[in-house]
Amino acid sequence: MIPLPKWLDPEKPYLLGISGGRDSIALHHWLVENGFQKIIYCHLNHELREDESDDDERFLRQLLGADLMVGRVNVTEMAESKSLSLETAARDARHRFFQNCASQTGINHILLAHHADDQAETLLFNLLRGAAGLKGMKARQGLGALTFLRPFLEIRREAINQYLASFNHSFRDDSSNLEPFATRNRLRNEVIPLLSEIMKRDITTNILRASHHHRELEDAADIYLSAIEILDPQGRIHLPTLRSLPKALQKRSIHQFLSSHQIPNLTSAHIDQALTITNPDASP
Incomplete structure:
Protein backbone atom coordinates (compact mmCIF):
# COMPACT_ATOMS: atom_id res chain seq x y z
CA MET A 1 0.00 0.00 0.00
CA ILE A 2 1.47 3.34 -1.07
CA PRO A 3 0.43 5.99 1.48
CA LEU A 4 -1.18 9.32 0.55
CA PRO A 5 0.88 12.31 1.77
CA LYS A 6 -1.03 14.78 3.93
CA TRP A 7 -0.06 17.64 1.62
CA LEU A 8 -2.04 16.17 -1.30
CA ASP A 9 -5.75 16.99 -1.49
CA PRO A 10 -8.03 14.88 -3.76
CA GLU A 11 -10.39 17.86 -4.07
CA LYS A 12 -7.78 20.16 -5.64
CA PRO A 13 -6.74 20.30 -9.32
CA TYR A 14 -3.27 19.19 -10.38
CA LEU A 15 -1.21 18.74 -13.50
CA LEU A 16 0.58 15.41 -13.88
CA GLY A 17 3.70 15.00 -15.99
CA ILE A 18 3.22 11.65 -17.71
CA SER A 19 5.48 9.74 -20.08
CA GLY A 20 3.56 6.48 -20.36
CA GLY A 21 6.31 4.63 -18.49
CA ARG A 22 5.74 2.48 -15.45
CA ASP A 23 6.33 5.17 -12.82
CA SER A 24 4.01 7.87 -14.20
CA ILE A 25 1.36 5.27 -15.10
CA ALA A 26 1.53 3.94 -11.53
CA LEU A 27 1.09 7.49 -10.24
CA HIS A 28 -1.93 7.99 -12.52
CA HIS A 29 -3.72 4.85 -11.31
CA TRP A 30 -2.79 5.53 -7.68
CA LEU A 31 -4.30 9.02 -7.88
CA VAL A 32 -7.51 7.69 -9.46
CA GLU A 33 -7.81 5.04 -6.75
CA ASN A 34 -7.38 7.74 -4.09
CA GLY A 35 -10.27 9.77 -5.47
CA PHE A 36 -8.44 12.46 -7.43
CA GLN A 37 -10.76 13.66 -10.20
CA LYS A 38 -9.28 17.02 -11.22
CA ILE A 39 -6.10 15.85 -12.95
CA ILE A 40 -4.87 17.24 -16.26
CA TYR A 41 -2.13 15.11 -17.82
CA CYS A 42 0.85 16.71 -19.58
CA HIS A 43 2.87 14.63 -22.05
CA LEU A 44 5.85 15.99 -24.00
CA ASN A 45 6.87 14.00 -27.07
CA HIS A 46 10.65 14.47 -27.19
CA GLU A 47 10.88 12.88 -30.67
CA LEU A 48 13.93 10.95 -29.51
CA ARG A 49 12.82 7.43 -30.36
CA GLU A 50 11.01 7.89 -33.69
CA ASP A 51 8.07 5.46 -33.84
CA GLU A 52 8.35 4.57 -30.14
CA SER A 53 7.74 8.19 -29.11
CA ASP A 54 4.64 8.35 -31.31
CA ASP A 55 3.42 5.02 -29.92
CA ASP A 56 3.79 6.43 -26.37
CA GLU A 57 1.63 9.39 -27.35
CA ARG A 58 -1.06 7.16 -28.93
CA PHE A 59 -1.10 4.92 -25.85
CA LEU A 60 -1.72 7.93 -23.61
CA ARG A 61 -4.39 9.41 -25.87
CA GLN A 62 -6.30 6.13 -25.72
CA LEU A 63 -5.87 5.90 -21.94
CA LEU A 64 -6.62 9.50 -20.97
CA GLY A 65 -8.64 11.03 -23.81
CA ALA A 66 -9.53 14.71 -23.46
CA ASP A 67 -7.69 15.07 -20.14
CA LEU A 68 -4.33 14.84 -21.95
CA MET A 69 -2.30 17.84 -23.11
CA VAL A 70 0.47 17.00 -25.60
CA GLY A 71 3.51 18.95 -26.74
CA ARG A 72 6.23 18.04 -29.23
CA VAL A 73 9.88 19.11 -29.25
CA ASN A 74 12.76 17.71 -31.27
CA VAL A 75 15.15 17.52 -28.33
CA THR A 76 18.07 16.34 -30.49
CA GLU A 77 17.88 19.48 -32.65
CA MET A 78 17.42 21.63 -29.55
CA ALA A 79 20.51 20.13 -27.90
CA GLU A 80 22.64 20.64 -31.01
CA SER A 81 21.50 24.22 -31.60
CA LYS A 82 22.13 25.26 -27.99
CA SER A 83 25.23 23.07 -27.36
CA LEU A 84 23.47 21.20 -24.56
CA SER A 85 23.52 17.56 -23.53
CA LEU A 86 20.40 15.60 -24.44
CA GLU A 87 19.53 15.29 -20.75
CA THR A 88 19.77 19.04 -20.16
CA ALA A 89 17.87 19.90 -23.34
CA ALA A 90 15.10 17.44 -22.44
CA ARG A 91 14.83 18.85 -18.91
CA ASP A 92 14.66 22.43 -20.20
CA ALA A 93 12.04 21.46 -22.79
CA ARG A 94 9.89 19.76 -20.15
CA HIS A 95 10.05 22.78 -17.86
CA ARG A 96 8.92 25.12 -20.64
CA PHE A 97 6.15 22.67 -21.55
CA PHE A 98 4.94 22.54 -17.94
CA GLN A 99 4.96 26.34 -17.84
CA ASN A 100 2.76 26.38 -20.94
CA CYS A 101 0.39 23.80 -19.46
CA ALA A 102 0.13 25.81 -16.24
CA SER A 103 -0.52 29.01 -18.18
CA GLN A 104 -3.29 27.39 -20.25
CA THR A 105 -5.03 25.70 -17.33
CA GLY A 106 -4.37 28.07 -14.43
CA ILE A 107 -3.00 25.10 -12.45
CA ASN A 108 0.55 25.52 -11.13
CA HIS A 109 0.94 22.38 -8.99
CA ILE A 110 2.57 19.63 -11.04
CA LEU A 111 2.79 16.01 -9.92
CA LEU A 112 5.86 14.01 -10.92
CA ALA A 113 6.55 10.29 -10.46
CA HIS A 114 10.13 10.39 -9.15
CA HIS A 115 10.71 7.68 -6.55
CA ALA A 116 13.35 6.77 -3.96
CA ASP A 117 15.64 4.99 -6.43
CA ASP A 118 15.54 8.08 -8.68
CA GLN A 119 16.50 10.10 -5.62
CA ALA A 120 19.50 7.87 -4.93
CA GLU A 121 20.65 8.25 -8.54
CA THR A 122 20.30 12.03 -8.28
CA LEU A 123 22.26 12.13 -5.03
CA LEU A 124 25.06 10.00 -6.44
CA PHE A 125 25.16 12.05 -9.64
CA ASN A 126 25.35 15.32 -7.70
CA LEU A 127 28.04 13.94 -5.41
CA LEU A 128 30.17 12.83 -8.36
CA ARG A 129 29.85 16.16 -10.16
CA GLY A 130 30.89 18.07 -7.04
CA ALA A 131 27.53 19.60 -6.14
CA ALA A 132 27.29 21.83 -3.09
CA GLY A 133 26.02 19.40 -0.47
CA LEU A 134 24.43 15.98 -0.74
CA LYS A 135 21.54 17.54 -2.59
CA GLY A 136 18.58 15.62 -3.95
CA MET A 137 15.03 16.31 -5.03
CA LYS A 138 12.38 17.60 -2.65
CA ALA A 139 8.90 16.15 -2.28
CA ARG A 140 7.57 19.71 -2.63
CA GLN A 141 9.73 22.05 -4.64
CA GLY A 142 8.95 25.54 -5.91
CA LEU A 143 10.51 26.72 -9.15
CA GLY A 144 9.35 30.13 -10.24
CA ALA A 145 5.56 30.15 -10.41
CA LEU A 146 5.40 26.33 -10.46
CA THR A 147 5.33 23.89 -7.56
CA PHE A 148 6.50 20.34 -8.28
CA LEU A 149 5.10 17.56 -6.10
CA ARG A 150 6.64 14.09 -5.80
CA PRO A 151 4.38 11.82 -3.72
CA PHE A 152 6.45 8.71 -4.55
CA LEU A 153 9.80 10.15 -3.46
CA GLU A 154 10.02 7.88 -0.39
CA ILE A 155 8.77 4.80 -2.30
CA ARG A 156 11.21 2.25 -3.72
CA ARG A 157 11.07 1.20 -7.38
CA GLU A 158 10.28 -2.40 -6.41
CA ALA A 159 7.14 -1.31 -4.51
CA ILE A 160 5.92 0.55 -7.60
CA ASN A 161 6.59 -2.50 -9.78
CA GLN A 162 4.64 -4.68 -7.35
CA TYR A 163 1.76 -2.20 -7.36
CA LEU A 164 1.55 -2.27 -11.16
CA ALA A 165 1.78 -6.06 -11.28
CA SER A 166 -0.90 -6.55 -8.63
CA PHE A 167 -3.45 -4.62 -10.72
CA ASN A 168 -2.07 -5.71 -14.12
CA HIS A 169 -1.83 -2.11 -15.31
CA SER A 170 -0.36 -1.59 -18.79
CA PHE A 171 2.48 0.85 -19.41
CA ARG A 172 5.12 1.68 -21.99
CA ASP A 173 8.78 0.68 -21.69
CA ASP A 174 11.26 3.39 -22.68
CA SER A 175 14.09 1.64 -24.52
CA SER A 176 16.32 4.72 -24.12
CA ASN A 177 16.56 3.93 -20.39
CA LEU A 178 18.85 1.06 -21.37
CA GLU A 179 21.13 3.09 -23.63
CA PRO A 180 24.53 4.03 -22.18
CA PHE A 181 24.79 7.54 -23.69
CA ALA A 182 23.09 9.17 -20.68
CA THR A 183 25.05 9.49 -17.45
CA ARG A 184 21.97 8.75 -15.35
CA ASN A 185 21.38 5.52 -17.27
CA ARG A 186 24.91 4.33 -16.55
CA LEU A 187 24.55 5.15 -12.87
CA ARG A 188 21.24 3.27 -12.71
CA ASN A 189 22.15 0.26 -14.83
CA GLU A 190 25.88 -0.14 -14.19
CA VAL A 191 27.34 1.83 -11.28
CA ILE A 192 24.76 1.33 -8.53
CA PRO A 193 24.39 -2.44 -9.17
CA LEU A 194 28.20 -2.78 -9.21
CA LEU A 195 28.58 -0.86 -5.95
CA SER A 196 25.85 -2.98 -4.34
CA GLU A 197 27.67 -6.11 -5.50
CA ILE A 198 31.01 -4.89 -4.16
CA MET A 199 29.56 -3.81 -0.80
CA LYS A 200 27.26 -6.85 -0.59
CA ARG A 201 24.33 -4.65 0.41
Missing part, protein backbone atom coordinates in the same frame (compact mmCIF):
# COMPACT_ATOMS: atom_id res chain seq x y z
CA ASP A 202 21.70 -2.38 -1.08
CA ILE A 203 23.64 0.86 -1.37
CA THR A 204 20.51 2.77 -2.40
CA THR A 205 19.28 2.48 1.19
CA ASN A 206 22.61 3.78 2.50
CA ILE A 207 22.66 6.70 0.04
CA LEU A 208 19.15 7.70 1.07
CA ARG A 209 20.01 7.41 4.77
CA ALA A 210 23.07 9.63 4.29
CA SER A 211 20.91 12.16 2.46
CA HIS A 212 18.35 12.24 5.28
CA HIS A 213 21.13 12.82 7.81
CA HIS A 214 22.61 15.59 5.66
CA ARG A 215 19.18 17.22 5.29
CA GLU A 216 18.72 17.19 9.08
CA LEU A 217 22.05 19.00 9.51
CA GLU A 218 21.08 21.53 6.84
CA ASP A 219 17.71 22.11 8.51
CA ALA A 220 19.45 22.72 11.84
CA ALA A 221 21.85 25.17 10.18
CA ASP A 222 18.95 26.96 8.48
CA ILE A 223 17.10 27.36 11.78
CA TYR A 224 20.23 28.91 13.30
CA LEU A 225 20.79 31.20 10.33
CA SER A 226 17.15 32.32 10.26
CA ALA A 227 17.72 34.02 13.63
CA ILE A 228 20.63 36.04 12.22
CA GLU A 229 20.23 39.11 10.02
CA ILE A 230 22.73 38.05 7.39
CA LEU A 231 21.42 40.44 4.71
CA ASP A 232 21.64 44.23 4.77
CA PRO A 233 18.60 46.45 3.95
CA GLN A 234 19.52 46.30 0.24
CA GLY A 235 19.34 42.49 0.26
CA ARG A 236 23.11 42.01 0.09
CA ILE A 237 25.15 39.73 2.32
CA HIS A 238 26.45 41.72 5.31
CA LEU A 239 30.10 40.71 5.22
CA PRO A 240 31.04 41.40 8.87
CA THR A 241 28.14 39.21 10.01
CA LEU A 242 29.07 36.52 7.50
CA ARG A 243 32.71 36.51 8.60
CA SER A 244 31.69 36.12 12.25
CA LEU A 245 30.15 32.72 11.51
CA PRO A 246 31.92 29.34 11.52
CA LYS A 247 33.12 28.42 8.04
CA ALA A 248 30.42 25.75 7.52
CA LEU A 249 27.69 28.31 8.24
CA GLN A 250 29.39 30.87 5.98
CA LYS A 251 29.20 28.35 3.15
CA ARG A 252 25.58 27.54 3.94
CA SER A 253 24.70 31.25 3.95
CA ILE A 254 26.38 31.76 0.58
CA HIS A 255 24.58 28.71 -0.82
CA GLN A 256 21.21 30.04 0.39
CA PHE A 257 21.91 33.47 -1.09
CA LEU A 258 22.95 32.16 -4.50
CA SER A 259 20.07 29.66 -4.59
CA SER A 260 17.58 32.44 -3.80
CA HIS A 261 18.84 34.24 -6.91
CA GLN A 262 18.15 31.17 -9.09
CA ILE A 263 21.83 30.38 -9.73
CA PRO A 264 21.68 26.90 -11.34
CA ASN A 265 23.92 23.86 -10.82
CA LEU A 266 25.82 25.15 -7.81
CA THR A 267 28.90 23.12 -6.94
CA SER A 268 31.21 23.09 -3.93
CA ALA A 269 33.80 24.84 -6.10
CA HIS A 270 31.37 27.74 -6.69
CA ILE A 271 30.73 28.10 -2.95
CA ASP A 272 34.46 27.98 -2.16
CA GLN A 273 35.15 30.62 -4.81
CA ALA A 274 32.43 32.88 -3.39
CA LEU A 275 33.81 32.36 0.12
CA THR A 276 37.25 33.46 -1.06
CA ILE A 277 35.77 36.60 -2.63
CA THR A 278 33.83 37.54 0.51
CA ASN A 279 36.72 36.71 2.81
CA PRO A 280 40.08 36.73 0.98
CA ASP A 281 41.98 35.66 4.11
CA ALA A 282 39.90 32.50 4.52
CA SER A 283 40.91 29.19 2.98
CA PRO A 284 38.17 26.95 1.50
Whole structure:
Protein backbone atom coordinates (compact mmCIF):
# COMPACT_ATOMS: atom_id res chain seq x y z
CA MET A 1 0.00 0.00 0.00
CA ILE A 2 1.47 3.34 -1.07
CA PRO A 3 0.43 5.99 1.48
CA LEU A 4 -1.18 9.32 0.55
CA PRO A 5 0.88 12.31 1.77
CA LYS A 6 -1.03 14.78 3.93
CA TRP A 7 -0.06 17.64 1.62
CA LEU A 8 -2.04 16.17 -1.30
CA ASP A 9 -5.75 16.99 -1.49
CA PRO A 10 -8.03 14.88 -3.76
CA GLU A 11 -10.39 17.86 -4.07
CA LYS A 12 -7.78 20.16 -5.64
CA PRO A 13 -6.74 20.30 -9.32
CA TYR A 14 -3.27 19.19 -10.38
CA LEU A 15 -1.21 18.74 -13.50
CA LEU A 16 0.58 15.41 -13.88
CA GLY A 17 3.70 15.00 -15.99
CA ILE A 18 3.22 11.65 -17.71
CA SER A 19 5.48 9.74 -20.08
CA GLY A 20 3.56 6.48 -20.36
CA GLY A 21 6.31 4.63 -18.49
CA ARG A 22 5.74 2.48 -15.45
CA ASP A 23 6.33 5.17 -12.82
CA SER A 24 4.01 7.87 -14.20
CA ILE A 25 1.36 5.27 -15.10
CA ALA A 26 1.53 3.94 -11.53
CA LEU A 27 1.09 7.49 -10.24
CA HIS A 28 -1.93 7.99 -12.52
CA HIS A 29 -3.72 4.85 -11.31
CA TRP A 30 -2.79 5.53 -7.68
CA LEU A 31 -4.30 9.02 -7.88
CA VAL A 32 -7.51 7.69 -9.46
CA GLU A 33 -7.81 5.04 -6.75
CA ASN A 34 -7.38 7.74 -4.09
CA GLY A 35 -10.27 9.77 -5.47
CA PHE A 36 -8.44 12.46 -7.43
CA GLN A 37 -10.76 13.66 -10.20
CA LYS A 38 -9.28 17.02 -11.22
CA ILE A 39 -6.10 15.85 -12.95
CA ILE A 40 -4.87 17.24 -16.26
CA TYR A 41 -2.13 15.11 -17.82
CA CYS A 42 0.85 16.71 -19.58
CA HIS A 43 2.87 14.63 -22.05
CA LEU A 44 5.85 15.99 -24.00
CA ASN A 45 6.87 14.00 -27.07
CA HIS A 46 10.65 14.47 -27.19
CA GLU A 47 10.88 12.88 -30.67
CA LEU A 48 13.93 10.95 -29.51
CA ARG A 49 12.82 7.43 -30.36
CA GLU A 50 11.01 7.89 -33.69
CA ASP A 51 8.07 5.46 -33.84
CA GLU A 52 8.35 4.57 -30.14
CA SER A 53 7.74 8.19 -29.11
CA ASP A 54 4.64 8.35 -31.31
CA ASP A 55 3.42 5.02 -29.92
CA ASP A 56 3.79 6.43 -26.37
CA GLU A 57 1.63 9.39 -27.35
CA ARG A 58 -1.06 7.16 -28.93
CA PHE A 59 -1.10 4.92 -25.85
CA LEU A 60 -1.72 7.93 -23.61
CA ARG A 61 -4.39 9.41 -25.87
CA GLN A 62 -6.30 6.13 -25.72
CA LEU A 63 -5.87 5.90 -21.94
CA LEU A 64 -6.62 9.50 -20.97
CA GLY A 65 -8.64 11.03 -23.81
CA ALA A 66 -9.53 14.71 -23.46
CA ASP A 67 -7.69 15.07 -20.14
CA LEU A 68 -4.33 14.84 -21.95
CA MET A 69 -2.30 17.84 -23.11
CA VAL A 70 0.47 17.00 -25.60
CA GLY A 71 3.51 18.95 -26.74
CA ARG A 72 6.23 18.04 -29.23
CA VAL A 73 9.88 19.11 -29.25
CA ASN A 74 12.76 17.71 -31.27
CA VAL A 75 15.15 17.52 -28.33
CA THR A 76 18.07 16.34 -30.49
CA GLU A 77 17.88 19.48 -32.65
CA MET A 78 17.42 21.63 -29.55
CA ALA A 79 20.51 20.13 -27.90
CA GLU A 80 22.64 20.64 -31.01
CA SER A 81 21.50 24.22 -31.60
CA LYS A 82 22.13 25.26 -27.99
CA SER A 83 25.23 23.07 -27.36
CA LEU A 84 23.47 21.20 -24.56
CA SER A 85 23.52 17.56 -23.53
CA LEU A 86 20.40 15.60 -24.44
CA GLU A 87 19.53 15.29 -20.75
CA THR A 88 19.77 19.04 -20.16
CA ALA A 89 17.87 19.90 -23.34
CA ALA A 90 15.10 17.44 -22.44
CA ARG A 91 14.83 18.85 -18.91
CA ASP A 92 14.66 22.43 -20.20
CA ALA A 93 12.04 21.46 -22.79
CA ARG A 94 9.89 19.76 -20.15
CA HIS A 95 10.05 22.78 -17.86
CA ARG A 96 8.92 25.12 -20.64
CA PHE A 97 6.15 22.67 -21.55
CA PHE A 98 4.94 22.54 -17.94
CA GLN A 99 4.96 26.34 -17.84
CA ASN A 100 2.76 26.38 -20.94
CA CYS A 101 0.39 23.80 -19.46
CA ALA A 102 0.13 25.81 -16.24
CA SER A 103 -0.52 29.01 -18.18
CA GLN A 104 -3.29 27.39 -20.25
CA THR A 105 -5.03 25.70 -17.33
CA GLY A 106 -4.37 28.07 -14.43
CA ILE A 107 -3.00 25.10 -12.45
CA ASN A 108 0.55 25.52 -11.13
CA HIS A 109 0.94 22.38 -8.99
CA ILE A 110 2.57 19.63 -11.04
CA LEU A 111 2.79 16.01 -9.92
CA LEU A 112 5.86 14.01 -10.92
CA ALA A 113 6.55 10.29 -10.46
CA HIS A 114 10.13 10.39 -9.15
CA HIS A 115 10.71 7.68 -6.55
CA ALA A 116 13.35 6.77 -3.96
CA ASP A 117 15.64 4.99 -6.43
CA ASP A 118 15.54 8.08 -8.68
CA GLN A 119 16.50 10.10 -5.62
CA ALA A 120 19.50 7.87 -4.93
CA GLU A 121 20.65 8.25 -8.54
CA THR A 122 20.30 12.03 -8.28
CA LEU A 123 22.26 12.13 -5.03
CA LEU A 124 25.06 10.00 -6.44
CA PHE A 125 25.16 12.05 -9.64
CA ASN A 126 25.35 15.32 -7.70
CA LEU A 127 28.04 13.94 -5.41
CA LEU A 128 30.17 12.83 -8.36
CA ARG A 129 29.85 16.16 -10.16
CA GLY A 130 30.89 18.07 -7.04
CA ALA A 131 27.53 19.60 -6.14
CA ALA A 132 27.29 21.83 -3.09
CA GLY A 133 26.02 19.40 -0.47
CA LEU A 134 24.43 15.98 -0.74
CA LYS A 135 21.54 17.54 -2.59
CA GLY A 136 18.58 15.62 -3.95
CA MET A 137 15.03 16.31 -5.03
CA LYS A 138 12.38 17.60 -2.65
CA ALA A 139 8.90 16.15 -2.28
CA ARG A 140 7.57 19.71 -2.63
CA GLN A 141 9.73 22.05 -4.64
CA GLY A 142 8.95 25.54 -5.91
CA LEU A 143 10.51 26.72 -9.15
CA GLY A 144 9.35 30.13 -10.24
CA ALA A 145 5.56 30.15 -10.41
CA LEU A 146 5.40 26.33 -10.46
CA THR A 147 5.33 23.89 -7.56
CA PHE A 148 6.50 20.34 -8.28
CA LEU A 149 5.10 17.56 -6.10
CA ARG A 150 6.64 14.09 -5.80
CA PRO A 151 4.38 11.82 -3.72
CA PHE A 152 6.45 8.71 -4.55
CA LEU A 153 9.80 10.15 -3.46
CA GLU A 154 10.02 7.88 -0.39
CA ILE A 155 8.77 4.80 -2.30
CA ARG A 156 11.21 2.25 -3.72
CA ARG A 157 11.07 1.20 -7.38
CA GLU A 158 10.28 -2.40 -6.41
CA ALA A 159 7.14 -1.31 -4.51
CA ILE A 160 5.92 0.55 -7.60
CA ASN A 161 6.59 -2.50 -9.78
CA GLN A 162 4.64 -4.68 -7.35
CA TYR A 163 1.76 -2.20 -7.36
CA LEU A 164 1.55 -2.27 -11.16
CA ALA A 165 1.78 -6.06 -11.28
CA SER A 166 -0.90 -6.55 -8.63
CA PHE A 167 -3.45 -4.62 -10.72
CA ASN A 168 -2.07 -5.71 -14.12
CA HIS A 169 -1.83 -2.11 -15.31
CA SER A 170 -0.36 -1.59 -18.79
CA PHE A 171 2.48 0.85 -19.41
CA ARG A 172 5.12 1.68 -21.99
CA ASP A 173 8.78 0.68 -21.69
CA ASP A 174 11.26 3.39 -22.68
CA SER A 175 14.09 1.64 -24.52
CA SER A 176 16.32 4.72 -24.12
CA ASN A 177 16.56 3.93 -20.39
CA LEU A 178 18.85 1.06 -21.37
CA GLU A 179 21.13 3.09 -23.63
CA PRO A 180 24.53 4.03 -22.18
CA PHE A 181 24.79 7.54 -23.69
CA ALA A 182 23.09 9.17 -20.68
CA THR A 183 25.05 9.49 -17.45
CA ARG A 184 21.97 8.75 -15.35
CA ASN A 185 21.38 5.52 -17.27
CA ARG A 186 24.91 4.33 -16.55
CA LEU A 187 24.55 5.15 -12.87
CA ARG A 188 21.24 3.27 -12.71
CA ASN A 189 22.15 0.26 -14.83
CA GLU A 190 25.88 -0.14 -14.19
CA VAL A 191 27.34 1.83 -11.28
CA ILE A 192 24.76 1.33 -8.53
CA PRO A 193 24.39 -2.44 -9.17
CA LEU A 194 28.20 -2.78 -9.21
CA LEU A 195 28.58 -0.86 -5.95
CA SER A 196 25.85 -2.98 -4.34
CA GLU A 197 27.67 -6.11 -5.50
CA ILE A 198 31.01 -4.89 -4.16
CA MET A 199 29.56 -3.81 -0.80
CA LYS A 200 27.26 -6.85 -0.59
CA ARG A 201 24.33 -4.65 0.41
CA ASP A 202 21.70 -2.38 -1.08
CA ILE A 203 23.64 0.86 -1.37
CA THR A 204 20.51 2.77 -2.40
CA THR A 205 19.28 2.48 1.19
CA ASN A 206 22.61 3.78 2.50
CA ILE A 207 22.66 6.70 0.04
CA LEU A 208 19.15 7.70 1.07
CA ARG A 209 20.01 7.41 4.77
CA ALA A 210 23.07 9.63 4.29
CA SER A 211 20.91 12.16 2.46
CA HIS A 212 18.35 12.24 5.28
CA HIS A 213 21.13 12.82 7.81
CA HIS A 214 22.61 15.59 5.66
CA ARG A 215 19.18 17.22 5.29
CA GLU A 216 18.72 17.19 9.08
CA LEU A 217 22.05 19.00 9.51
CA GLU A 218 21.08 21.53 6.84
CA ASP A 219 17.71 22.11 8.51
CA ALA A 220 19.45 22.72 11.84
CA ALA A 221 21.85 25.17 10.18
CA ASP A 222 18.95 26.96 8.48
CA ILE A 223 17.10 27.36 11.78
CA TYR A 224 20.23 28.91 13.30
CA LEU A 225 20.79 31.20 10.33
CA SER A 226 17.15 32.32 10.26
CA ALA A 227 17.72 34.02 13.63
CA ILE A 228 20.63 36.04 12.22
CA GLU A 229 20.23 39.11 10.02
CA ILE A 230 22.73 38.05 7.39
CA LEU A 231 21.42 40.44 4.71
CA ASP A 232 21.64 44.23 4.77
CA PRO A 233 18.60 46.45 3.95
CA GLN A 234 19.52 46.30 0.24
CA GLY A 235 19.34 42.49 0.26
CA ARG A 236 23.11 42.01 0.09
CA ILE A 237 25.15 39.73 2.32
CA HIS A 238 26.45 41.72 5.31
CA LEU A 239 30.10 40.71 5.22
CA PRO A 240 31.04 41.40 8.87
CA THR A 241 28.14 39.21 10.01
CA LEU A 242 29.07 36.52 7.50
CA ARG A 243 32.71 36.51 8.60
CA SER A 244 31.69 36.12 12.25
CA LEU A 245 30.15 32.72 11.51
CA PRO A 246 31.92 29.34 11.52
CA LYS A 247 33.12 28.42 8.04
CA ALA A 248 30.42 25.75 7.52
CA LEU A 249 27.69 28.31 8.24
CA GLN A 250 29.39 30.87 5.98
CA LYS A 251 29.20 28.35 3.15
CA ARG A 252 25.58 27.54 3.94
CA SER A 253 24.70 31.25 3.95
CA ILE A 254 26.38 31.76 0.58
CA HIS A 255 24.58 28.71 -0.82
CA GLN A 256 21.21 30.04 0.39
CA PHE A 257 21.91 33.47 -1.09
CA LEU A 258 22.95 32.16 -4.50
CA SER A 259 20.07 29.66 -4.59
CA SER A 260 17.58 32.44 -3.80
CA HIS A 261 18.84 34.24 -6.91
CA GLN A 262 18.15 31.17 -9.09
CA ILE A 263 21.83 30.38 -9.73
CA PRO A 264 21.68 26.90 -11.34
CA ASN A 265 23.92 23.86 -10.82
CA LEU A 266 25.82 25.15 -7.81
CA THR A 267 28.90 23.12 -6.94
CA SER A 268 31.21 23.09 -3.93
CA ALA A 269 33.80 24.84 -6.10
CA HIS A 270 31.37 27.74 -6.69
CA ILE A 271 30.73 28.10 -2.95
CA ASP A 272 34.46 27.98 -2.16
CA GLN A 273 35.15 30.62 -4.81
CA ALA A 274 32.43 32.88 -3.39
CA LEU A 275 33.81 32.36 0.12
CA THR A 276 37.25 33.46 -1.06
CA ILE A 277 35.77 36.60 -2.63
CA THR A 278 33.83 37.54 0.51
CA ASN A 279 36.72 36.71 2.81
CA PRO A 280 40.08 36.73 0.98
CA ASP A 281 41.98 35.66 4.11
CA ALA A 282 39.90 32.50 4.52
CA SER A 283 40.91 29.19 2.98
CA PRO A 284 38.17 26.95 1.50
